[in-house]
Amino acid sequence: MAEARAVLLGTDGIERLVGLLAGRGYRTLGPVVADGAIVPGPVNSSADLPRGVHDDQSPGSYRLSRDDDPSLFAWAVGPRSWKAELFPPGAVVFRTSGTGSEVQVVPVLDDAAPVAFVGARPCELAALGILDRVLGASEHPDPLYSARRAAAFVAVVECARPAPTCFCTSMGTGPAAGAGFDLALTELVGDGGHRFIARAGSSVGDSVLAELGGRPVPPAAWDERAELLERSEAAMSRRLDTDGLAALLARNLEHPRWDDVAERCLSCGNCTLVCPTCFCSALDDVSDLSGATERRRRWDSCFDLGYSEVHGGPVRSSTRSRYRQWATHKLSTWFDQFQTAGCVGCGRCITWCPVGIDITEEAAAIRASDGETVRKDGQA
Amino acid sequence: MRPTLAVWKFASCDGCQLTLLDCEDELLAVAESVEIASFTEMSSATVDGPYDVSLVEGSITTAADAERIRAVREASGILVTIGACAAAGGIQALRNFTTVASLAGSVYAHPEYLDTLETSTAISDHVPVDIELRGCPVDRHQLLEAITALLAGRRPVLASYSVCQECKQRGTVCLMVAHGQACLGPATRAGCGALCPSLDRPCFGCFGPAESANTASLATRLGEIGASGSEIRRLFRTFNAAAPEFEKESVAHDA
Numbered sequence: 001m002a003e004a005r006a007v008l009l010g011t012d013g014i015e016r017l018v019g020l021l022a023g024r025g026y027r028t029l030g031p032v033v034a035d036g037a038i039v040p041g042p043v044n045s046s047a048d049l050p051r052g053v054h055d056d057q058s059p060g061s062y063r064l065s066r067d068d069d070p071s072l073f074a075w076a077v078g079p080r081s082w083k084a085e086l087f088p089p090g091a092v093v094f095r096t097s098g099t100g101s102e103v104q105v106v107p108v109l110d111d112a113a114p115v116a117f118v119g120a121r122p123c124e125l126a127a128l129g130i131l132d133r134v135l136g137a138s139e140h141p142d143p144l145y146s147a148r149r150a151a152a153f154v155a156v157v158e159c160a161r162p163a164p165t166c167f168c169t170s171m172g173t174g175p176a177a178g179a180g181f182d183l184a185l186t187e188l189v190g191d192g193g194h195r196f197i198a199r200a201g202s203s204v205g206d207s208v209l210a211e212l213g214g215r216p217v218p219p220a221a222w223d224e225r226a227e228l229l230e231r232s233e234a235a236m237s238r239r240l241d242t243d244g245l246a247a248l249l250a251r252n253l254e255h256p257r258w259d260d261v262a263e264r265c266l267s268c269g270n271c272t273l274v275c276p277t278c279f280c281s282a283l284d285d286v287s288d289l290s291g292a293t294e295r296r297r298r299w300d301s302c303f304d305l306g307y308s309e310v311h312g313g314p315v316r317s318s319t320r321s322r323y324r325q326w327a328t329h330k331l332s333t334w335f336d337q338f339q340t341a342g343c344v345g346c347g348r349c350i351t352w353c354p355v356g357i358d359i360t361e362e363a364a365a366i367r368a369s370d371g372e373t374v375r376k377d378g379q380a
Numbered sequence: 381m382r383p384t385l386a387v388w389k390f391a392s393c394d395g396c397q398l399t400l401l402d403c404e405d406e407l408l409a410v411a412e413s414v415e416i417a418s419f420t421e422m423s424s425a426t427v428d429g430p431y432d433v434s435l436v437e438g439s440i441t442t443a444a445d446a447e448r449i450r451a452v453r454e455a456s457g458i459l460v461t462i463g464a465c466a467a468a469g470g471i472q473a474l475r476n477f478t479t480v481a482s483l484a485g486s487v488y489a490h491p492e493y494l495d496t497l498e499t500s501t502a503i504s505d506h507v508p509v510d511i512e513l514r515g516c517p518v519d520r521h522q523l524l525e526a527i528t529a530l531l532a533g534r535r536p537v538l539a540s541y542s543v544c545q546e547c548k549q550r551g552t553v554c555l556m557v558a559h560g561q562a563c564l565g566p567a568t569r570a571g572c573g574a575l576c577p578s579l580d581r582p583c584f585g586c587f588g589p590a591e592s593a594n595t596a597s598l599a600t601r602l603g604e605i606g607a608s609g610s611e612i613r614r615l616f617r618t619f620n621a622a623a624p625e626f627e628k629e630s631v632a633h634d635a
């Protein structure tokens with residue numbers, strides 16, 4: 001396999017990588033165990049990484065287990081995506097001071113240090129690609145996202161242990177790392193010992209790799225990587241049939257399945273907030289007693305009544321219409337807007353839905369009775 | 381002239397009024413911005429109405445209070461209820477599920493002295509309410525936000541979506557999904573900042589039903605993860621027992 005630059009690293013290579021990123025002024029975040037889940041957290045040494053920790057995921061359920069596996073990255077995505085670092089759940093857009101004709105707009109500067117993600121998964125890399133298109137490349141790029149994203153360093157780790165909720169193979173986003181990384185790592189724990197193949201995907205990645213050292217990647221290690229990815233693909237049991245999916249959903253807006261799912265759906269919004277590509281936000285203008293004001297931005301969800309509120313009330317008052325908005329945006333109308341799906345197959349919305357609603361199952365149910373329109377309430 | 385603010389107590393524990401006193405630093409700024417015309421928890425000096433803003437704590441449990449709340453409404457420009465008692469009848473609405481006679485005898489030596497209604501009801505069952513602050517007790521940030529917004533003449537920023545969204549915003553790992561704990565967050569209104577889940581304690585619903593609470597589906601799931609029917613009933617029948625969505629669900633699990 002011909003790569004721009006690739007080296008084989010020992011486990012000490014990860015330690016060196018963490019040190020090197022700190023030396024370059026990055027705030028390094030990586031997978032850490034907190035509150036019973038693997039979530040992004042500060043990584044100051046490879047000892048902070050979840051060695052031998054595995055996740056057991058199914059619709060509405062997530063549990064961690066540990067064994068003596070030396071792997072640092074033998075788990076799939078957790079509840080918190082990297083989105084939160086680049087597009088924070090809450091941010092102040094600007095402040096004002098003074099009142100009446102004396103009002104001054106005070107811009108809010110982002111003073112966060114550039115962030116390095118060590119251990120993003122391939123689907124998350126794809127999700128960043130989608131957010132780049134939505135928030136970064138639009139007519140009005142989001143300044144906070146764009147600045148943080150441009151400064152960010154992304155080291156992706158290819159997947160050796162997908163969860164039963166993952167379906168990245170269906171979406172073409174994993175388990176191998178696609179484009180857009182600075183560094184791509186593949187963790188090998190075969191007979192050759194605990195090693196990492198590291199590939200550079202950008203000029204910054206290239207310079208990091210040059211500093212990291214390591215040795216040339218022997219053919220046996222490439223073979224081991226190929227086998228690992230093949231095993232991961234084979235292990236992925238969940239599928240989303242994407243053939244004509246956008247059109248399928250678009251012509252089934254009155255399908256009775258939407259009523260069925262609405263009976264189960266809590267309208268809690270968890271799915272939208274764990275999704276690494278959901279980008280909706282709301283603005284709140286608040287003031288304090290002195291008259292100073294702030295415009296605040298917070299994550300919003302199309303499961304909220306307030307999301308579609310216009311004069312006279314919400315447009316989507318039923319849970320049916322709100323679940324349908326979510327699913328059709330992810331899998332259908334996103335194509336019209338951004339020319340891709342809005343879903344990367346990470347499975348978060350399936351695992352972290354308190355009642356385990358599965359977007360792949362809902363789509364499959366509609367496909368199985370394409371064109372059905374009679375609603376449970378008897379309406380056509 | 382500064383706008384006048386009055387604070388009223390009905391059947392309640394005073395916890396929400398204490399939340400106002402708890403605002404400490406901000407309370408001084410509030411006191412400078414409004415004339416606190418009646419707040420007996422703080423001062424026995426009172427000023428006659430009418431009042432620009434009234435904060436009302438507590439539920440209606442006596443015929444006299446049912447009259448008094450009308451007078452308070454008459455005398456108030458904007459009426460803000462504070463807490464679960466005022467919003468849904470509070471914990472004392474447990475009486476709604478039985479008879480006062482059966483309870484009074486087990487608590488009081490001389491129940492014949494009691495003069496009380498059969499039910500504990502929300503303020504909004506008696507008079508129009510302009511703003512409802514939920515919680516047992518209310519959240520001090522929401523309380524200050526409501527007062528500040530009213531003084532500025534803007535709409536207060538009060539969420540009506542689920543507590544789950546506050547968990548996700550603050551990065552709290554879901555107790556239900558990751559630990560199998562029975563949590564009312566998906567059916568409960570945000571506003572506390574997901575306080576309990578952030579402290580490893582599942583939400584017990586003190587803010588009452590969220591805007592589109594699907595309690596039936598949540599209850600089914602709670603059963604699947606191990607909660608018994610009586611545990612589910614108990615979850616829905618606490619501080620907001622008489623909130624219609626919660627009441628319906630707890631009754632569905634009556635043995």
Ligand code: SF4
Pocket residue numbers: 271274275276277330342343344345346347348349350359
């Ligand atoms: S829709 Fe679900 S599976 Fe797809 S990217 Fe979002 S959270 Fe992941």
Ligand code: SF4
Pocket residue numbers: 272277278279280300301302303325326327329330
């Ligand atoms: S699915 Fe809903 S929350 Fe997510 S991006 Fe689309 S409209 Fe926004």
Ligand code: SF4
Pocket residue numbers: 264265266267268269270271272303352353354355356357
């Ligand atoms: S699909 Fe699940 S996570 Fe999403 S709003 Fe419905 S119940 Fe909540």
Ligand code: SF4
Pocket residue numbers: 270354543544545547548552553554555556557563564565566574577582583
């Ligand atoms: S802990 Fe409770 S409130 Fe928080 S996300 Fe989970 S179910 Fe919702």
